[in-house]
Amino acid sequence: MGGVHQINTIALYITICCLAFILSKITIAVLLYKRWRNKQHHSVHQDPHLAGGKVVMFKSGTMQSPEVTPQVVLKKTMKLTNKDMIGSGGYGTVYKLSITESISFAVKRLSRGSPDRDRTFERELEAMGDIKHRNIVTLHGYYSASHYNLLIYELMPNGSLDGLLHHPKEGGEEEELQRVVLDWDSRYRIAVGAARGISYLHHDCIPHIIHRDIKSSNILLDQNMEARVSDFGLATLMEPDKTHVSTFVAGTFGYLPPEYFDTGKATAKGDVYSFGVVLLELLTGRKPTDEAFYEEGTRLVTWVKGVVEDKRGEYVIDSSLKCSSCHNMDEINGMFEVAFACLEPDPFNRPTMAEVVKMLELLRCG
Numbered sequence: 080m081g082g083v084h085q086i087n088t089i090a091l092y093i094t095i096c097c098l099a100f101i102l103s104k105i106t107i108a109v110l111l112y113k114r115w116r117n118k119q120h121h122s123v124h125q126d127p128h129l130a131g132g133k134v135v136m137f138k139s140g141t142m143q144s145p146e147v148t149p150q151v152v153l154k155k156t157m158k159l160t161n162k163d164m165i166g167s168g169g170y171g172t173v174y175k176l177s178i179t180e181s182i183s184f185a186v187k188r189l190s191r192g193s194p195d196r197d198r199t200f201e202r203e204l205e206a207m208g209d210i211k212h213r214n215i216v217t218l219h220g221y222y223s224a225s226h227y228n229l230l231i232y233e234l235m236p237n238g239s240l241d242g243l244l245h246h247p248k249e250g251g252e253e254e255e256l257q258r259v260v261l262d263w264d265s266r267y268r269i270a271v272g273a274a275r276g277i278s279y280l281h282h283d284c285i286p287h288i289i290h291r292d293i294k295s296s297n298i299l300l301d302q303n304m305e306a307r308v309s310d311f312g313l314a315t316l317m318e319p320d321k322t323h324v325s326t327f328v329a330g331t332f333g334y335l336p337p338e339y340f341d342t343g344k345a346t347a348k349g350d351v352y353s354f355g356v357v358l359l360e361l362l363t364g365r366k367p368t369d370e371a372f373y374e375e376g377t378r379l380v381t382w383v384k385g386v387v388e389d390k391r392g393e394y395v396i397d398s399s400l401k402c403s404s405c406h407n408m409d410e411i412n413g414m415f416e417v418a419f420a421c422l423e424p425d426p427f428n429r430p431t432m433a434e435v436v437k438m439l440e441l442l443r444c445g
């Protein structure tokens with residue numbers, strides 16, 4: 080009996096030991112799994128390049144919403160992929176960042192590593208930080224990390240004027256929509272809106288701001304097709320008593336005023352010239368950087384001037400404007416005159432942006 084009892088006790092001990100062993104293994108496995116899960120979770124939200132940085136969001140209407148906290152913006156920004164890309168330029172890539180169904184931003188990512196790129200970021204902040212105008216894209220915030228900088232803008236749902244004029248989206252219905260949207264009335268309103276935005280920079284901001292890169296891809300369209308000037312990466316601040324700022328030649332070929340190449344000086348009249356090129360783009364539907372112009376060794380400006388001087392002006396007007404807007408021919412011709420005034424070779428003969436706004440407004444009210 081005593082022997083049987085002893086065997087039972089040993090069996091019990093062995094069972095307890097086995098159970099304890101299995102239990103400890105299970106506990107270790109659960110702990111290891113939890114650690115692995117935690118690690119996975121962190122690797123999504125903590126980009127090592129972002130460590131130590133902080134999102135700064137400026138106070139404004141949208142920013143009052145409790146859903147828009149710097150943490151949420153940063154978290155959602157980390158999840159942006161190529162699918163969210165809405166544009167790219169020489170200095171960065173632009174993504175659509177959706178916070179809620181009704182709140183979205185445009186985030187421009189500028190890679191760092193060269194003083195030129197860092198300067199672009201600083202210029203945007205210096206120039207745009209305080210600006211609030213209905214014809215200028217609002218900057219809502221920024222983020223600076225070791226490998227890149229982010230600029231957080233108001234999202235412009237209708238993209239850029241360049242996109243609407245020269246790259247209508249493929250696909251039947253949408254293509255039709257793009258054509259209808261850019262009728263003469265829309266083009267006229269875009270011209271006046273953009274002119275008001277640039278005039279505000281030149282005359283009302285202290286210090287005054289010279290944009291230095293006015294072109295159709297930097298004129299964006301809001302939900303009401305109202306023009307908004309954007310991209311202040313080359314902008315130069317100028318004290319009101321100064322007439323120019325010495326700088327290196329920068330900007331986009333096809334829009335640069337002739338004097339930039341000789342003097343290397345950025346003036347407000349340089350922006351007026353570039354705006355004149357945008358007016359020609361609106362009137363002709365032709366892109367100033369069109370390869371055809373390089374092949375012919377000419378430019379949009381010289382081509383249009385030549386054709387108009389030959390009294391064959393109707394040949395340069397965008398064909399989609401001709402039949403639909405015959406009753407607008409006076410306004411169209413008037414806008415050509417404003418464009419030529421802006422494109423005067425001598426900067427002193429060009430109007431100021433405030434005068435350009437008045438000239439354009441008079442085309443409709445006068």
Ligand SMILES: Nc1ncnc2c1ncn2[C@@H]1O[C@H](COP(=O)(O)OP(=O)(O)OP(=O)(O)O)[C@@H](O)[C@H]1O
Nearest residue numbers: 166167168169170173185232233234235239296310
């Ligand atoms: N706030 C915004 N809302 C909607 N789309 C935008 C916004 N900002 C930029 N984009 C889109 O992204 C494109 C690229 O913008 P970006 O300012 O980076 O370059 P760009 O002006 O085209 O060229 P570059 O910077 O080389 O002069 C624009 O043409 C526009 O289509």
